[in-house]
Amino acid sequence: MLEEKNIPLPRGEQRLRVHRLPPSVVERIAAGEVIERPASVVKELVENAIDAEAENIVITTEGGGMKSIVVADDGIGMGREDAIVALERHATSKIRSLEDLEAICTLGFRGEALPSIAAVSRMRIWTRPHDQIEGSELVVEGGVLRSVRPFGSSPGTRVEVKDLFFNLPARKKFLKSPNAESAQISDVLMRLALSRPGIRWSWVREGRKALELPRAKDFYERARQVFEDEPLVAIEGERDGIRLRAVLSAPERAHPTSSMLFLYVNGRSIRDRMLVKAIQSAYGSTMPRGQFPVGALALEIDPQKIDVNVHPQKAEVRFASPERVFQGVHEILASFLSSRPFVPSPPKGNEEERAASRDLGNSLEEKKDEIALFEASPQQREGLLFDAILRDGEEAQPSRYASLRPIGQVKGMYIVCEGPEGIAIIDQHAADERVRFAELQSMFRQGRVPRQALLAPLRLRLFPSELEGIENKQEVLDRMGFEIRRFGENEILLCTVPALLSRSSPEALFRAALAELGSEEGKPLSEAIDRALATMACHGAIRAGDALNQLEQEELLKAISQVREFSGHCPHGRPVVFEITFSELARRVGRK
Ligand SMILES: Nc1ncnc2c1ncn2[C@@H]1O[C@H](COP(=O)(O)OP(=O)(O)OP(=O)(O)O)[C@@H](O)[C@H]1O
Numbered sequence: 318m319l320e321e322k323n324i325p326l327p328r329g330e331q332r333l334r335v336h337r338l339p340p341s342v343v344e345r346i347a348a349g350e351v352i353e354r355p356a357s358v359v360k361e362l363v364e365n366a367i368d369a370e371a372e373n374i375v376i377t378t379e380g381g382g383m384k385s386i387v388v389a390d391d392g393i394g395m396g397r398e399d400a401i402v403a404l405e406r407h408a409t410s411k412i413r414s415l416e417d418l419e420a421i422c423t424l425g426f427r428g429e430a431l432p433s434i435a436a437v438s439r440m441r442i443w444t445r446p447h448d449q450i451e452g453s454e455l456v457v458e459g460g461v462l463r464s465v466r467p468f469g470s471s472p473g474t475r476v477e478v479k480d481l482f483f484n485l486p487a488r489k490k491f492l493k494s495p496n497a498e499s500a501q502i503s504d505v506l507m508r509l510a511l512s513r514p515g516i517r518w519s520w521v522r523e524g525r526k527a528l529e530l531p532r533a534k535d536f537y538e539r540a541r542q543v544f545e546d547e548p549l550v551a552i553e554g555e556r557d558g559i560r561l562r563a564v565l566s567a568p569e570r571a572h573p574t575s576s577m578l579f580l581y582v583n584g585r586s587i588r589d590r591m592l593v594k595a596i597q598s599a600y601g602s603t604m605p606r607g608q609f610p611v612g613a614l615a616l617e618i619d620p621q622k623i624d625v626n627v628h629p630q631k632a633e634v635r636f637a638s639p640e641r642v643f644q645g646v647h648e649i650l651a652s653f654l655s656s657r658p659f660v661p662s663p664p665k666g667n668e669e670e671r672a673a674s675r676d677l678g679n680s681l682e683e684k685k686d687e688i689a690l691f692e693a694s695p696q697q698r699e700g701l702l703f704d705a706i707l708r709d710g711e712e713a714q715p716s717r718y719a720s721l722r723p724i725g726q727v728k729g730m731y732i733v734c735e736g737p738e739g740i741a742i743i744d745q746h747a748a749d750e751r752v753r754f755a756e757l758q759s760m761f762r763q764g765r766v767p768r769q770a771l772l773a774p775l776r777l778r779l780f781p782s783e784l785e786g787i788e789n790k791q792e793v794l795d796r797m798g799f800e801i802r803r804f805g806e807n808e809i810l811l812c813t814v815p816a817l818l819s820r821s822s823p824e825a826l827f828r829a830a831l832a833e834l835g836s837e838e839g840k841p842l843s844e845a846i847d848r849a850l851a852t853m854a855c856h857g858a859i860r861a862g863d864a865l866n867q868l869e870q871e872e873l874l875k876a877i878s879q880v881r882e883f884s885g886h887c888p889h890g891r892p893v894v895f896e897i898t899f900s901e902l903a904r905r906v907g908r909k
């Protein structure tokens with residue numbers, strides 16, 4: 318249908334693009350309740366506008382969409398007969414046959430949205446194809462077509478939906494406040510806007526402009542518009558027939574739900590637990606358990622390798638080989654995330670503080686950008702920061718720690734250092750934890766972690782849950798530096814511990830590692846191992862409150878400057894360093 322856009326129809330001949338699907342196809346469509354709330358109406362209407370190749374989409378809502386929703390587009394429009402047929406169930410221009418269901422490239426394909434919305438509202442459609450001079454107006458009430466008449470309008474389509482569920486009071490009761498419904502609309506629009514950077518969007522909510530997105534050149538530019546002040550790293554990669562683009566937050570910006578993590582497959586916004594897990598696992602141990610990064614991830618896959626016809630709201634897809642997708646996504650993200658340190662991101666505060674601390678967060682080496690950041694307007698600042706992060710991703714960054722000189726220890730917790738561009742404050746526990754984790758990880762990867770024998774083997778009584786499957790874990794434990802022997806029914810003998818961690822309690826160390834190894838069934842073993850190594854590193858690391866002399870401080874700095882992966886964060890995701898540039902310091906004390 319889409320390719321017919323520019324073909325002028327011969328005069329007097331009305332070729333129908335929208336047609337009723339044959340029963341054999343209708344049976345195969347995952348049908349269901351399409352319209353639950355105003356946000357579902359917005360989603361369906363906007364998806365239709367996208368499929369119609371619109372370049373501009375304007376959404377207007379009132380009363381949280383319960384009173385009225387208008388979606389206007391400048392897409393291909395509909396001829397009068399097409400528009401009438403489009404109101405029938407299972408009438409669509411997007412697929413024709415069973416084969417078409419195998420490789421769907423449009424957002425819509427079921428021919429259900431318009432009739433479903435029309436059935437529960439008062440609807441008006443104004444539409445005009447580009448190749449016709451006259452448009453049409455259709456008036457529908459509760460699913461009944463009341464009138465069709467010629468109407469002068471610009472090319473494109475405008476659909477107005479008023480009094481949603483006016484004829485379904487029971488459904489209406491389940492709706493929330495206008496504000497809550499608007500929040501859902503906002504979520505839908507953010508997701509859709511990210512999926513189509515080339516489209517210009519605007520949303521007028523209760524008479525006020527709530528969203529205005531100019532055309533963006535690509536996914537990354539659109540992400541910058543949508544996520545505004547969220548510092549994100551940009552990632553791109555290709556593996557195994559999967560093309561991936563993503564923008565993701567630093568671990569400490571983790572969210573307790575995955576609601577701020579937007580996922581796309583072939584331009585369709587979807588929910589998918591497997592993809593969320595693949596992203597989480599790529600962060601390794603830096604992502605706190607049960608937390609999720611903020612950002613977006615878009616995959617392009619051969620449409621034959623996914624089935625989009627599985628969910629009534631088209632909110633899920635099925636992958637032909639989910640394991641390969643998991644693996645591919647994990648690998649692309651992990652190789653990126655682990656090798657390029659995040660720019661530590663600022664705490665949430667007022668705009669001035671945010672801008673300032675965002676600047677501080679930049680590595681000292683990014684001096685030029687920092688200066689620019691201060692002088693730029695807030696919007697330019699966003700752009701520069703984002704670009705700085707993008708660049709950050711492209712080059713390996715020299716260690717920010719190498720040029721620091723320790724001045725002294727404060728509160729037994731922090732090492733204050735002087736650097737060429739400012740003052741850096743290092744959390745000694747987080748830094749040492751990262752150092753030990755890196756050492757443990759590299760020794761583990763190379764074979765095994767050097768061990769130290771305990772003077773006398775330690776007899777430990779294990780809980781049944783700890784004992785479960787311990788035989789399978791024995792090899793990994795051994796490589797981690799724990800040599801154990803089974804002793805009786807529910808006891809073991811612990812004979813060695815990792816030499817690097819010999820100062821911590823052998824029992825606590827071992828039990829913590831064991832707990833991590835057994836914690837989440839179904840997660841990749843590498844992830845469990847990383848978590849176990851992280852926990853071990855935490856046990857063995859310098860604590861807050863440990864006094865460090867000058868030499869020890871220097872050693873710690875030297876050690877952390879040699880860490881290549883995630884050196885800005887402890888293995889559990891906390892930032893290691895806080896920096897304040899001299900220029901910022903001068904500003905704070907009123908020198909400039
Ligand atoms: N904004 C629009 N511009 C041009 N044509 C449209 C527009 N909205 C709907 N149509 C036409 O009306 C048809 C029916 O739309 P409807 O949303 O009901 O079904 P669909 O998009 O084909 O499938 P789905 O039910 O999965 O959304 C579409 O196939 C399309 O041809």
Ligand SMILES: [Mg+2]
Nearest residue numbers: 361365425430
């Ligand atoms: Mg549709």
